[in-house]
Amino acid sequence: MAEDKVPLVLDVDGTLLASDLLFECFWAGLARAPGATLAALRHLARPARLKAALVAPAGLRLDLVPVNPAVMELARAALAEGREVILASASDRRLVAELARLHGFSERVFASEDGHNLKAEAKAAALVAAFGVGGFDYAGDSRADRAVWAQARRAYVVGDLRAADIPVPPGGEVIALPAKAAPRGLWTAIRPHQWVKNVLLFLPLIAAHRFDIAALASVIWGMVAFSAAASAIYLVNDLLDLEADRRHPKKCTRPFAAGTARLDHGMAATAGLVGLALAVGATLGANFLWVVVLYMGTSLAYSLRLKRARWVDVATLAALYTERVVAGAAAAGIAVSIYTLIFVFPVFIALGCVKRLTELTLATSDARLPGRGYGRADRGDLLNVAGLGVAGALVIFFLYTISAQGRHLYPDTWLMWVAMVPMGWWMIRMVALGWFGKQDYDPIVFALRDRLGLALLMVSLSLMFWAAGLWAEWFGG
Template identity: 60%
Template sequence: MTDNKPLVLDVDGTLLSTDMLYENFWAGLGQNPVATLKATFKHLRNPAALKQELVNVAEVRTDLMPVNTEIKALADETIASGREVVLASASDRVLVARLAQDHGFSKTVFASDGSVNLKGATKAEALVQAYGEGGFHYAGDAAVDRAIWDHADGALIVGKHTSIARDLAAAGKQVAQYPAGWKMRDLLRALRPHQWIKNSLLVLPVIAGHDFTLNTLLMVLLGMAAFSAAASAIYIVNDLLDLEADRLHPKKCARPFASGKVPIPIGMITSLGLGAVALGIGAYLGTTFLMVVILYMALSLAYSLRLKRMRWVDIATLASLYTLRVVAGAAASGVVASGFMLIFIFPVFIALGCVKRLTELTLATSDERLPGRGYGRPDRDDLLNVAGLGAVGALLVFFLYSFSEQATALYPTRWLLWVAMIPLAWWLIRMIRLGYMGKQDYDPIVFALTDKRGIGILMILLSLMFYSAGLWHQWFGF
């Protein structure tokens, strides 16, 4: 395709490895959820009007949107050869014009305008009117683009459309094909299966209550499966809400949706399916567990939409989400989680929430507030102080628990509980120190459950508690 005819590029799925409508929708949910949902339901059957109204609801950074590298390279070569590159898209004109400016393309754009949805035959008619029959080359990615390829001189086909390519070649068209699509392993990565290890927190009530029967453990495993599905559903939602912030992050920019490796609609369908699985298992485990799952998902959604941007509220929310896992473990197993236990673990999780932010800030490259967060590097000392208060509070509650009737009944050798406070304090101080030094994973719970030295310290703690409870003698005779 070496003539002087312009190269016309479709945007969604062709130049971009994403879709502007869905980008705008999720940006709107993050910035103004009420207005976004109102516009969506109002114009659900009028895509042109919907696209225009969503543009007015939320700002999106078109310069950060992921591109199809091969198509972008082709566009750059085309411009270098002196030919014009024009964008023609069903997305709203405001965004398309901005994208064209971002990439140095022609100021002439063809796009939806609030009344006309420029797609398929409508787009073909506009291009033929502008350039004449066969007066342009067109790159697209969908079967609906066949209406445009029929009128173009050359067809650049993105994705697997073998039969269309064959028919166009038989009709005498110049045809070039470019790979596209997504991979299942990238979608699985979006589920963050490594985060499922956090759901081992559901086992804590079983450990505290010394109930290790097979039925109890099976119920807890089912509960862990429900929470894993629920967590992955929310992780996807969180990633879709954080597209822009992730693209500005040195590591999170590689996430599947931010990088364009998995289409946004695939993520939305997967999230709904996982949510249904979580609720289904929750219903099987009983009303109490189901209510905990619903509360967890609702609070997680609130965290993703708004709470994570609020200083200190975000840390309290994180601690609450961790604590809900423990409550869920009690609901699934039927083992009662004592008030002392919940009062003990909440300040522990407050400390770990601070550690999460400390790690992010230490690894930040500037003193500016983190994208989508309420903290900057100057806040590190305040976070360190709150983490220290959480650790002290947890140790104090643990000490007071040792004098309770429940502790007296479960742990006859009470002085060993006081000894167990030494590895507990050691573990908490170590976690805070590593977070302050930036030597942790971005999630302290995941780090804690994969950190060999930390696990060793926790094993010492559990061994002392089990010995105090007489379990070693019961199990092994000593």
């Protein structure tokens, strides 16, 4: 074989693809056919059989899986030179062969099949049998590729492996290529900006006029637990939503969907965050711990199934927000008022509708939202339900002001009625912004960054404090 026609052999997972087909199949299968996918885990001790068992339930869209630009550029250059580009992977042969056809590479592939896992020394032996020592160039990304690099003419190393992990091939040439994934991608996937939503845990304290240090400290720790739990669920949701996100005009840039964060790192981070949430939750007492567990269970059910059901998803979103309010009361050890719960739930129903309204308004076609049950034809119904949520919340608030509990905590009832004006303005404005697509995809995050909206809420809250006599108590007068 002429030296300039030596074939270029590419590893798949983490090299050609900025992802891993084993984990892609697992999460795609868990979203589509959770029973069959979990049943496949009985083959955990036999990697090749596990990979084969996961292919069918996954129904993986390989055309959507992100590639590593640097490796794809290398492959295109080799094809332009008339060289054969061959895929060699420990992934299942069916997927590797389909991937080769998809990208116009050689029909000759090396992959796992018939219970034989083609990895490390097994892959090196197969390539040497086909091309001889030094008869191929090889691109890989992990320590498992050391055995293959040692037999190649030229080693292409994707990512930041230590020099000690890279043997010098017979040709003596090692070339570094950048990986697409980076630590920053995982941090983005954790969504620390979403932690601001956990200020909802303070609502029971505000409603009960509890501002002592012990209660505040407990709620802050509760926010830590809920932040960890929420981030874990965000990671799981993104892993389950890989295909839908890749088909979405904006969500396609999410780290796992785009390949800027590794799936295995996301899975490890999920386990760590769940452990942190449960550990902190346990220190705050059994009631709070049960709320955390309920929140994570509801969120998981939402990610797996409920978010695809029209109207059920909006009700579930409202329930998840409401659970934060219950958690705040549990953390502080106070009883949450039934009026508080039946007031905030319709507010959150309205905001759930706003979330879907925003997505539909910004959608680029009339097709149903990927992974959701709504299309543009549902905008009118969502607006109506949002309006009912706003009206219901205001009616409940009014009834509270004339209740015995309301009159006890807020003696100046007329000020509570005045507070309903900026409160109603805020809710109606949120719905209108969602209708016209002038909001973020998450209305709670948007609300906590919206200056005018925050000003309206502060005015309403100040009037409530005035009605309760708190300003006079704190500052005299």
